[in-house]
Amino acid sequence: MSPAKVAVVTGGNSGIGLTLAERLLTAHQNLQLCLACRNQSRAEAAKRSLELSHPGAKISIVILDTSNVNSVFQAAAKIKEKYDKIDYLFMNAGIMPVSRVHWKKVFTSILSRDCAHALSTGEGLLQHVDETTSDGLKKVFATNLFGHFILVRELEDCLGGDTTTQIIWTSSKSASDKYFHVEDMQHVIGTEPYSSSKYGTDVLSVAINERLNKKGVYSHTVSPGLVMSGMTYGILSDWFWTLIIPFLLLMRLIVSTLSINTYNGSEPLVWLSKQKAESLDPRSKYCCHVTFWGIPYVQPAKMDISDEDVNQLYNQLEDLYLTFKEKTKQHK
Numbered sequence: 001m002s003p004a005k006v007a008v009v010t011g012g013n014s015g016i017g018l019t020l021a022e023r024l025l026t027a028h029q030n031l032q033l034c035l036a037c038r039n040q041s042r043a044e045a046a047k048r049s050l051e052l053s054h055p056g057a058k059i060s061i062v063i064l065d066t067s068n069v070n071s072v073f074q075a076a077a078k079i080k081e082k083y084d085k086i087d088y089l090f091m092n093a094g095i096m097p098v099s100r101v102h103w104k105k106v107f108t109s110i111l112s113r114d115c116a117h118a119l120s121t122g123e124g125l126l127q128h129v130d131e132t133t134s135d136g137l138k139k140v141f142a143t144n145l146f147g148h149f150i151l152v153r154e155l156e157d158c159l160g161g162d163t164t165t166q167i168i169w170t171s172s173k174s175a176s177d178k179y180f181h182v183e184d185m186q187h188v189i190g191t192e193p194y195s196s197s198k199y200g201t202d203v204l205s206v207a208i209n210e211r212l213n214k215k216g217v218y219s220h221t222v223s224p225g226l227v228m229s230g231m232t233y234g235i236l237s238d239w240f241w242t243l244i245i246p247f248l249l250l251m252r253l254i255v256s257t258l259s260i261n262t263y264n265g266s267e268p269l270v271w272l273s274k275q276k277a278e279s280l281d282p283r284s285k286y287c288c289h290v291t292f293w294g295i296p297y298v299q300p301a302k303m304d305i306s307d308e309d310v311n312q313l314y315n316q317l318e319d320l321y322l323t324f325k326e327k328t329k330q331h332k
């Protein structure tokens with residue numbers, strides 16, 4: 001039997017994260033799974049469903065709210081108590097708060113040459129909103145990016161070493177340098193917090209490789225494509241999505257990123273976990289594509305990221321992390 005490996009999945013209780021957890025248990029023999037979720041009862045329900053499909057699986061729950069700095073410090077301490085070494089760290093938890101759909105733009109772009117771009121990135125089709133957390137941080141940044149950065153920093157002792165660790169980020173096709181400004185990494189000014197946070201994720205992944213590859217830690221980002229999940233049901237009701245599924249399936253003739261289900265969307269995440277980490281490209285995003293007949297496959301897409309952004313973002317995140325670390329020490 002292969003030696004036991006440990007996988008931590010943030011936001012592993014639903015959507016892409018839950019399907020990923022299920023697929024990891026199938027793909028890796030003898031896997032110990034840690035569901036790092038913000039809600040105890042939703043996490044327990046997920047654990048029960050995984051135990052039904054994988055009787056005897058070793059699954060633990062750690063309560064983690066990535067938008068809350070204290071919660072991340074506490075969760076990291078719990079994870080370190082439970083495991084000496086982490087083999088896979090899936091940074092999957094994420095939010096995309098939206099206040100409305102720009103229907104006029106949806107219809108004009110579907111009928112234009114921009115159709116494929118609009119349906120694969122959602123650019124310009126949604127009105128995004130954001131708020132400030134009790135830590136004084138922008139919520140989308142804190143949830144999607146900074147909470148995960150703290151997790152990496154706090155877990156560093158359990159990563160890499162004799163065998164490799166893979167950090168795998170659920171990023172997005174929406175990530176765009178157009179909406180990311182390193183001097184405003186929280187996206188205080190601007191109306192695209194989600195795109196900014198996901199581009200920040202891609203930049204951070206490159207920075208982690210530069211700092212931690214020598215320790216055996218490899219980081220990669222993934223785009224799952226458009227997936228029906230809590231995220232999309234938060235934009236439009238489930239009956240609406242059900243009605244337009246036939247249209248989306250037809251659109252697969254021209255748009256290959258319409259994954260639709262969480263199985264397809266989790267394909268690059270599972271695929272990466274089966275690769276030799278050293279052989280992967282640290283500056284490519286591993287994207288989910290689906291054939292017209294619904295077969296998923298993975299295609300790397302080169303990311304155009306400047307070294308200046310890589311270094312500046314990492315240093316700023318590190319400064320913010322150290323500020324909070326100091327505060328938590330003082331409160332002890």
Ligand SMILES: NC(=O)C1=CN([C@@H]2O[C@H](COP(=O)(O)OP(=O)(O)OC[C@H]3O[C@@H](n4cnc5c(N)ncnc54)[C@H](OP(=O)(O)O)[C@@H]3O)[C@@H](O)[C@H]2O)C=CC1
Pocket residue numbers: 010011012013014015016017036037038039042064065066067068092093094095096143170171172173223224225226227228229230231232
């Ligand atoms: N759906 C799509 O089309 C796409 C999704 N993605 C990305 O995929 C990832 C998973 O999203 P998806 O499965 O689609 O959506 P879901 O809303 O179904 O899942 C999101 C998961 O993240 C968890 N989560 C949200 N906020 C926090 C928090 N503060 N702390 C801890 N966990 C949190 C949710 O927990 P809870 O159940 O408690 O809310 C849930 O488990 C996200 O990062 C998203 O940005 C990327 C591209 C496309």
Ligand SMILES: CC(C)CCC[C@@H](C)[C@H]1CC[C@H]2C3=C(CC[C@]12C)[C@@]1(C)CCC(=O)C[C@@H]1CC3
Pocket residue numbers: 096101106118119120121122123125126171172173174225226231232235236244
């Ligand atoms: C297809 C239409 C008749 C109606 C749907 C319009 C929009 C609500 C959607 C079209 C492209 C979608 C999209 C996303 C959300 C929903 C759309 C904007 C995402 C932004 C969801 C999160 C991501 O990370 C990327 C997705 C890109 C495509």
